[in-house]
Amino acid sequence: MYYDKLFKLMEWTVEKIESNRSRIELMLEKIDAASEADIDHAVEHVTSNFDFSIPGVPTLVGVLVEDFIDSIHARLDHKYVIAVNYPILPSVTLGLNYAQKRTNADIYIFASTLNSINVLGNIFDKYTRVLEVGELVGQAAGRAHCAQYQAEAGLFELGILPVPDQVIVSGWFCDQAAEADEMLSRIFGFEPLYLEGVMDWTWEENLDERIVHYDANSIKRVFNRIEELTGLVANAEDTNKGWQYFGTLANATVNLLDMNAKASRQIFSHADISLVYWSMFVAADLKHEEKVLGAVEKVIKAATERVEKGEGILPENSPKIYLGMRTICDVKNLKIIEEAGLHVTHIFMDAFTKYELMPPIIENPTPEIQATEFFFKRPGLSNAGNLYQYEADSMKQYNCDGAILSYLFNCRPWSLGAVMGKDYIEKTINKPVMIMEADFYDSRLYSPEQQKTRVESFAEVLKLNKEMEMMGFAE
Ligand code: SF4
Known part of the structure; x- marks a missing residue:
């Protein structure tokens, strides 16, 4: 079929494609990509975004699509x-x-919108329609609503994602998520289960244990309600396994980032590194657990080999920068x-503090x-102040x-x-900073051409600074 080439690229076997034909075709119809031209565009788009020659990358892309x-x-x-x-x-x-998984209960628990945004944006290039429809369903642009929730509205309205019975709504850290959900x-008729959060701790001060207990109780209440509705109970062993799996993926991400940040040249594009990071979003569907872990291991092995051989995507000693945001919908x-020659060491809250x-x-x-304590840290x-401290500290750590x-522009906490x-x-570490327009979930309001010119000018300044620093060091 016209779409086989895309799935073969992601290392789906012929048998797997055959047995999933009706599922693939329903997906392509729902996202308006059921034509040869759409698939040709998707192949061109995804191969320009990710490097399929890196072992593990095709599998990780394939898992994102399968989960979708x-x-x-x-x-x-x-x-x-x-x-x-x-x-x-x-x-x-x-x-x-x-x-x-233990009880084989007939329940599907998933991180719905994030993976859909990623797949539609970075693989099929079919994301804009979802945002536009979302804006017609109460999530209008300019009303300070987060584009993630414009996307959620659009995904439900277009019938791409089914409306869940319950949505675990994050009131942690950000109020917009809870308000929008x-x-x-009320529009779509799901039951919202709120995680109430008062995420406020200045690192140097004593941890406010009362707040931690309050936030933790809201998790308990959500779990109790799910038990009441479905009978599903997570015991201590389930919870430990959850943390272990998450910890394995988080550590793999941090190790890969650390290796890339310390290398004398950038090892892989952060688009490819992001695939390991994003595997945490699809972690909610344990169907892919072993495949994801195997693919992540391959990516890390390939990165290690590149470091040992001194290989990378940029010349040695390119200026190193910290990047303040990882866009989910568009790499x-x-x-x-x-491409401007800047070695991106780490992005947003990547490194552990x-x-x-x-x-x-x-x-x-x-x-x-x-x-809860983990998230307070x-x-x-x-x-917010802790983020600036982390940014300056981690930039020093990686010699940025x-x-x-x-x-x-769509996010109140980060605007x-x-x-x-x-x-x-x-003021604290005396390093130049450029501000660039972007959004986690919406790339419509900035132009890559305009960004390119500004980034190239900034890169020239950093390269000059670096040359002068190296000359001074040589003297
Ligand atoms: S992008 Fe901003 S507004 Fe949206 S959920 Fe995240 S923190 Fe909240």
Whole structure:
């Protein structure tokens, strides 16, 4: 069939394509990509975004697509459908997935919108329609609503994703997610289960244990409600397995990033590195557990070999920069930065901080308390000021020559962060910072050509600074 070439590229076997024909075709119809021209475009688009010659990359892309197809079929395949919405990582709810796997309960628990945004944006180039439809369903542009929730509205309205029975709504850190899902729950009729969060801790001060207990209780309440509705209970072993799986993927991501940041030249494009990072989003569907772990291992092995051989995608000693945002829907702006000759060491909250690496403050924590304390230690989730401190500290750690920060035009928490972060970095570590327009979930409002010119000028400044620094060092 006309679409086989795309699936073969992602290392789907002929037998697997054959046995999934009706599922693939339903997906292509739903996303308006059921033609040879659409598939030719998708092949061109995805191969320009990701390097399929890196071992593990085709599998990771293939898993994103398979997970997307499964999520489209969730209502047809399962009695209950439960979605977990961002900004909360699946680590908090993975225990439920292990409980489902252990009991074989007829429930599908998934990180719905994130993977759909990624697949539609970076693989099929069919994302814009979803945002536009979402804007017609109460998530209008200019009303300060997050584009992730414009996308959720569009995905439900277009019938791409089924409306779940319950949505675990993240009230942690960001109020827009909870506000938008409250509105969408009334339009589409799902039951919102709120994680209430007061994420506020200035790192140097004592951890406010009362707040941690309050937030942890909201996880407990969500789990209790799911038990009441479906009978599903995550026991201690399920929860531990969830944290272990999440921890394995998180550590693999941090190791890969650390290796790339310390190398004398950038090893892989961050588009490819992001595939390992994104594997945490599809972690909620344990169907791909072994395949994902195997592919991640291959990517890390290939990266190690490149370091040993001194290979990479940029010349040695290119200026190193910290990038303040990882766009989920479009890796093109990453490519622009790398093509300008800048070695991107780490992105947003990639690196672990000294706070995350320290032992738990609250003794004998329940799994919910452990999860909550973990998020309080993450830069930016606990307190905006902590993010700026993390940015400056991690830039020093990786010898960065500068930074590119982005204000997110659709996001209240991060719309000002770039301006304040620039001020903090320039004052504390005296490194140049450029601010670039971008958004996690919406690439319509900036032009790659315009970004390219600005990034190239910034790269020239950093290259000159670097040459002068090296000459001074030689003297
Ligand atoms: S992008 Fe911003 S507004 Fe949207 S969920 Fe994330 S933090 Fe909240």
